[in-house]
Amino acid sequence: MNNEINLTLEVWRQDGPNESGRFETYDAKVSEDASFLEMLDLVNEGLIEDDRQPITFESDCREGICGTCSLMINGEAHGPNKGQATCQLHMRTFKNGDHITVEPFRATSFPIIKDLAVSRAALDSIQQSGGYISVGTGSAPDANLVPVPKEAAEMAFDAAACIGCGACVAACPNSAAQLFTAAKIQHLNLLPQGQPERWSRTENMVDTMEEFFGTCTNHGECHEACPKEISLDFIAFMNRDYVKAKIKNRTLSGQR
Amino acid sequence: MAQTMPNPLRHPQPIRPRKKAAPFPLNIWQSAVGRKWIMALTGIGLLGFVVAHMIGNLHVYEGPAKLHEYAEALRDLGGSIIPRTYLLWVLRFGLIAMFGLHIAAAYSTKEMSRKASHGANVVDGQKSYPGGQEYIASNYASRTMRWTGPIILLYLVFHLADLTWGWLPHTDYVRGDPYHNLSTSLGNLPVAIIYIVANVALAIHIFHGAWSMFQSLGINNPKYNSARRGIAAGLAGLILIGNLSFPILTQAGVIDDDSNPCAQFTDTEENAECFEEILATEGHSE
Amino acid sequence: MTMTDTSVRTTSPALDSKVPTGDIDTMWENHKFSMKLVNPSNKRKFTVIVVGTGLAGSSAAATLGELGYNVKAFTFHDSPRRAHSIAAQGGINGAKNYQNDGDSVYRLFYDTVKGGDYRSREANVYRLAEVSTNIIDQATAQGVPFAREYGGMLDNRSFGGAQVSRTFYARGQTGQQLLIGAYSALNRQIEAGSVEMYNRMEMLDVVVKDGETVGIITRDLLTGEVESHSAHAVVLATGGYGNVYYLSTNAMTCNVTAAWRAHRKGAFFANPCYTQIHPTCIPASDDHQSKLTLMSESLRNDGRIWVPKAFDDDRLAADIPEAERDYYLERKYPAFGNLVPRDVASRNAKTVVDEGRGVGPLKNGVFLDFEDAISRYGKEEIAARYGNLFDMYANITGEDPYNRPMRIYPATHYTMGGLWVDYQLMTTIPGTYAIGEANFSDHGANRLGASALMQGLADGYFVLPYTVGDYLADKLGDDVVPTSDPVFVEAENAIRDETAMWLSVKGTKSPEYYHRELGKIVQNEIGMARDKNGLEKALSEIPALEEEFKKNVRVMGDNTSMNVELEKVGRVADFFELATLKARDALEREESCGGHFRVESQTEEGEALRDDENFRHVSAWEWNGQDTSQTLHKEQLEFDYVALTQRSYK
Incomplete structure (x- = not known):
């Protein structure tokens, strides 16, 4: 235990959104028990000691739930392990002598702030355009007034598990945000509480998504990259709801 | 407030600003999700055409006369109610429209993806990481849709010029004698290779397209989802086998103009009369 | 040091809790009615x-x-x-x-x-x-x-x-x-x-x-x-x-x-x-660990906590015979066993680790053993109950908790x-x-x-x-104070000066280093158990380290683009000041209560002993400027509805 491994890192360095970037090479020596981000912390401490600029990257909770960390590691969003965010990746996944390439998440709408940190504010814009149920504080009925079938609640939860990290966009060859948007839409569309705004929500969020991101060609890379393993099924549901939203006679949507 | 220009890192600028909504149903076309629906629906139509075309062509194995009869039957669609060839033209126009929409949808969505990617140090629409991207779920078929598509389009033009319009020099084209045209065309090795390559591209296109269609249309039910890949692979496989049989068996000598009794008539009307006679006697002898 | 003499029973005039009078069950309702309203259009x-x-x-x-x-x-x-x-x-x-x-x-x-x-x-x-x-x-x-x-x-x-x-x-x-x-x-x-x-x-x-x-x-x-x-x-x-x-x-x-x-x-x-310390976290694996991960406390329902009886025992858990294991919670608290409250479990873990009986490569944890539970219920049942926690543990530590006991140690998780x-x-x-x-x-x-x-x-x-x-x-009718007002301008300038000051120190160690060193003092002296000596030690060590930090911190980068180091240095500086106050507050409160355990104030059985007579108050500290220490104000707490009792888990 506590074996140390030596690694060569190729890290993308970019001074600002409008600067051109480059790869820089660093050596790292780190315990197998360290996490990937702790390895970067260590590299940074070394850089600071040498009076060199540390690598800028973002992270927060470091337990795979806040969605702040990103990174393309050896060409895979959040690294090689399925169902994990970068912060959950541990160095024992790698071997002594490995060469690791570290890049930021890339898409036109994920402009690079510095080095490995990107802005994912476009995802918030999608959410703001309809990712809510309009229920003002205090106007909610009793929580058990509307029963929700367990299967529907579980399915909605599967969608709601999305942590908004943007790995789906990064991994997508088309820079499409379908998996994110579909997860956010279907979380609410699958619940009885989400029905009144179902059609307008779907239209607004999809239309906003398309202002920023590419189109889905059903590669499925997003699902593989997703740290919460969100299913592609939600994309199918979203597609169905979107065209339905165009066709539906909404004056009758109060009927069952 | 000291704020001046909104920082694009905080307030992202749309790369494709939203246009005013067009009236229904044109608004469906305005969104990429809508266009993917149209791509899927036209894909179903085109797939239907490909399947029907392939099955129809199997008449070639019944001999030159039956193939001629099949070709004539297509022109006679609609029986005595609709004037001859009218319904065929309706179908043709429908096909052309579907092709047009399918291609337009493909091109415009690809363009959108290019815009969504090119700002991130990406070349040529295909997003690539300078450090190299590791693909996990996508496959050869899904990543080459935008190559197999144009290949199929080019092949289509070639195919029409070859066997519908008779523009190409390698056959002495006889209108109304598809067996002759087909066997002489595919008897030419380079042409046979073109057909084989194009049909492999078509099968690859269908392998991803038929699966993708279910996603785009939102046809999703956990009970049947596992069948979707199988259906796509089955369709692609059947079409591949059927369509490849023509060039391969021609090269093998199974389809050969020597077995065409009307081959000597190069004039369309004489050729047609020859076939009518043969068909009439065949009909009697049964 | 103590201020437990005359001022004890009164609340400082600076602290008006504004708790309404009347019955507690209608208090909020009545208060909502008595509060002033702002008309919707205003x-x-x-x-x-x-x-x-x-x-x-x-x-x-x-x-x-x-x-x-x-x-x-x-x-x-x-x-x-x-x-x-x-x-x-x-x-x-x-x-x-x-x-x-x-x-x-x-x-x-x-x-x-x-x-x-x-x-x-x-x-x-x-x-x-x-x-x-x-x-x-x-x-x-x-x-x-x-x-x-x-x-x-x-x-x-x-x-x-x-x-x-x-x-x-x-x-x-x-x-x-x-x-x-x-x-x-x-x-x-x-x-x-x-x-x-x-x-x-x-x-x-x-x-x-x-x-x-x-x-x-x-x-x-x-x-x-x-x-x-x-x-x-x-x-x-x-x-x-x-x-x-x-x-x-x-x-x-x-x-x-x-x-x-x-x-x-x-x-x-x-x-x-x-501060609340959570007993079931995964212990740090090395000095460069950046944070700790919490695992649900429900693990204690089926896991047995133990350490070797011998000091500095380097054997693997499986090699330590039953007779040489100390199931210290079961031994000391036969009624509650491994299910004692969070603070009791945490404190006892600290005690055995401090004694030198900790386990793991850094000897900084205690075992949480599922061997008995697995043999009683089967591996599948345990997996059904705790599968995701076991997976999380295995991912972080690289050890399989189905085959060898987990290592746990308490960590701070709420204040x-x-x-x-x-x-x-x-x-x-x-x-x-x-x-x-x-x-x-x-x-x-x-x-x-x-x-x-x-x-x-x-x-x-x-x-x-x-x-x-x-x-x-x-x-109503008052405009906001414009940002051109001198109070804003002065405050802005103070922040600019502060930022420039950090960038100009150009020392040798990163803010992260000082944060880690500060954390060690706080963990040792103001952690799960506190005593007068330790707290006084902290009160001399923290300002000394703070002094060094201010002279020797190295903040890389500039102030015109994203600079994580610059963000961090200001936060660490505030942690230093907070840590000092935290030590003073802990020293001042000469009783044990909840997450605050003063070694001097415990029952014969080693339980937290409250001193309601002298410490039934909120300690609120008033800032008096950079060079003067804070003043303590007390808000006396009254318990009209819940009777004061002493906990016991024996």
């Missing part, structure tokens, strides 16, 4: 700033926006959804009594006061219990996918030793789901234009003019620009200070800066010594102390409010499981939006 004339967008901040900003106030919300994250509320796993309490097991508002109130070891304000806690039911309704209507039973009704579980099932949960992600709910409500208001969202902005000062709050100073984390924002009221929802320990279960960027800057501007800081607030949640600066973990009000000296989410949302949705109106109503 609400847009008031600007309210909300700093922090976790559960408390998002819900407050959204609700104030719905009411019609002109709201500006600030977060230093890139998105409100990243706040650390997201990491709460267990659940949220609500006195719904859906299980028909005898729960009630009164029982939740009672459990919370008792669980807080009688160091919280009864009136606040009762109100919290009262609105807990509304929170469940609100969250459900927002689409929070709480666990359901087959009939479609909400499921509950019991949590944190409560004798009723009142905890609502969403798998192991209740915090994330509730935050998404509050965030979606906030998004709706952003879209509607009633809330203006400022992300990647860090609040660095509260601006006070003529004794009242007039706005804040922020630093733009993307450009380094220092900006002023004026408002009629400022709400701080900036979380807790657990990261003063460096290693905690808090997120990397959790900090005390916003609350501390308010403290320096006149907000009293209450009970900084109260009960915070800015002192009155019944209206206002700090001692008029117009500045503190909600959620940032205030001190509801958990006393110890927080019950599944109560943090409840308090954040109670404050944000159902308390603050009312009480702010009571303050603003008197300000």
Whole structure:
């Protein structure tokens, strides 16, 4: 235990959104028990000691739930392990002598702030355009007034598990945000509480998504990259709801 | 407030600003999700055409006369109610429209993806990481849709010029004698290779397209989802086998103009009369 | 040192809790009626700033926006959804009594006061219990996918030793789901234009003019620009200070800066010594560990905790025979065994590790052994119960907990102390409010499981939006103080000077290094058990390290683009000041209560011994300037509804 491994890192360095970037090479020596981000912390401490600029990257909770960390590691969003965010990746996944390439998440709408940190504010814009149920504080009925079938609640939860990290966009060859948007839409569309705004929500969020991101060609890379393993099924549901939203006679949507 | 220009890192600028909504149903076309629906629906139509075309062509194995009869039957669609060839033209126009929409949808969505990617140090629409991207779920078929598509389009033009319009020099084209045209065309090795390559591209296109269609249309039910890949692979496989049989068996000598009794008539009307006679006697002898 | 003589029974005149008179069960209702209202069309004339967008901040900003106030919300994250509320796993309490097991508002109130070891304000806690039911309704209507039973009704579980099932949960992600709910409500208001969202902005000062709050100073984390924002009221929802320990279960960027800057501007800081330590975390693997990961306490239901009897025993667990193992909790607490409360379990783990009987490569943990449970129930049953926790443990440590015992050690994960607030949640600066973990009000000296989410949302949705109106109503017609006012200009310049100062030190060690070193002192001396000697030692060590930090810190980069080091250095500086106050507060409180265990104050059996005679008060500290130490003010706590008792788990 506590074996140390030596690694060569190729890290993308970019001074600002409008600067051109480059790869820089660093050596790292780190315990197998360290996490990937702790390895970067260590590299940074070394850089600071040498009076060199540390690598800028973002992270927060470091337990795979806040969605702040990103990174393309050896060409895979959040690294090689399925169902994990970068912060959950541990160095024992790698071997002594490995060469690791570290890049930021890339898409036109994920402009690079510095080095490995990107802005994912476009995802918030999608959410703001309809990712809510309009229920003002205090106007909610009793929580058990509307029963929700367990299967529907579980399915909605599967969608709601999305942590908004943007790995789906990064991994997508088309820079499409379908998996994110579909997860956010279907979380609410699958619940009885989400029905009144179902059609307008779907239209607004999809239309906003398309202002920023590419189109889905059903590669499925997003699902593989997703740290919460969100299913592609939600994309199918979203597609169905979107065209339905165009066709539906909404004056009758109060009927069952 | 000291704020001046909104920082694009905080307030992202749309790369494709939203246009005013067009009236229904044109608004469906305005969104990429809508266009993917149209791509899927036209894909179903085109797939239907490909399947029907392939099955129809199997008449070639019944001999030159039956193939001629099949070709004539297509022109006679609609029986005595609709004037001859009218319904065929309706179908043709429908096909052309579907092709047009399918291609337009493909091109415009690809363009959108290019815009969504090119700002991130990406070349040529295909997003690539300078450090190299590791693909996990996508496959050869899904990543080459935008190559197999144009290949199929080019092949289509070639195919029409070859066997519908008779523009190409390698056959002495006889209108109304598809067996002759087909066997002489595919008897030419380079042409046979073109057909084989194009049909492999078509099968690859269908392998991803038929699966993708279910996603785009939102046809999703956990009970049947596992069948979707199988259906796509089955369709692609059947079409591949059927369509490849023509060039391969021609090269093998199974389809050969020597077995065409009307081959000597190069004039369309004489050729047609020859076939009518043969068909009439065949009909009697049964 | 002690101040337990004459002033004991009286509350400092500086601390007016504004608790209304009357019966506790109608107090909030009557108070809501007696508070002044702002007429709907006048609400847009008031600007309210909300700093922090976790559960408390998002819900407050959204609700104030719905009411019609002109709201500006600030977060230093890139998105409100990243706040650390997201990491709460267990659940949220609500006195719904859906299980028909005898729960009630009164029982939740009672459990919370008792669980807080009688160091919280009864009136606040009762109100919290009262609105807990509304929170469940609100969250459900927002689409929070709480666990359901087959009939479609909400499921509950019991949590944190409560004798009723009142905890609502969403798998192991209740915090994330509730935050998404509050965030979606906030998004709706952003879209509607009633809330203006400022992300990647860090609040660095509260601006006070003529004794009242007039706005804040922020630093733009993307450009380094220092900006002023004026408002009629400022709400701080900036979380807790657990990261003063460096290693905690808090997120990397959790900090005390916003609350501390308010403290320096006149907000009293209450009970900084109260910290909750969670017993079942994964121990650090090396010196460069950046944070600790918490595992659900439910593991103690089936796992047995032990260490080797011998000191410095390097054998593998499997090689240590049964007779040479010390199941110390079962030995010392035969009735409760491994299920003793969090603080007892934590303290005992510290004792055995300090004795040199710790396990693991760094000898910094104790075993949590499932061998017996697996042989009793089978591996499959254990996997069904704890599968995801076992996987998480295996991923982090690289050890398979099915075959060898887990190693656990306690870690800080919540801070009960915070800015002192009155019944209206206002700090001692008029117009500045503190909600959620940032205030001190509801958990006393110890927080019950599944109560943090409840308090954040109670404050944000159902308390603050009312009480702010009571303050603003008197300000009708007053414009906000323009940002060109000298108070803003001076405050801005002070921040600019501070930033320039850090960049000019050009020392040799990173801010991270000093944070880690500070954390070691805080962990050792103000951790799970505190004594006079240790605290006095901390009070000499912390300022010495702080001195070195200020002279020798190296901050790389510039002040014109994103600079994580520069963000960090200011936060570490505030942690230093907080740590000193924390040590003083712990030294001052010569009793053991909840999360604060003074070695000098224990029963014969080694249990925490409260001193209600001398310490039944809130300690609120007043800032007196950089070079003078803070003044202690006391708010006497009265217990009219819950009788004071001493805990025993023998």
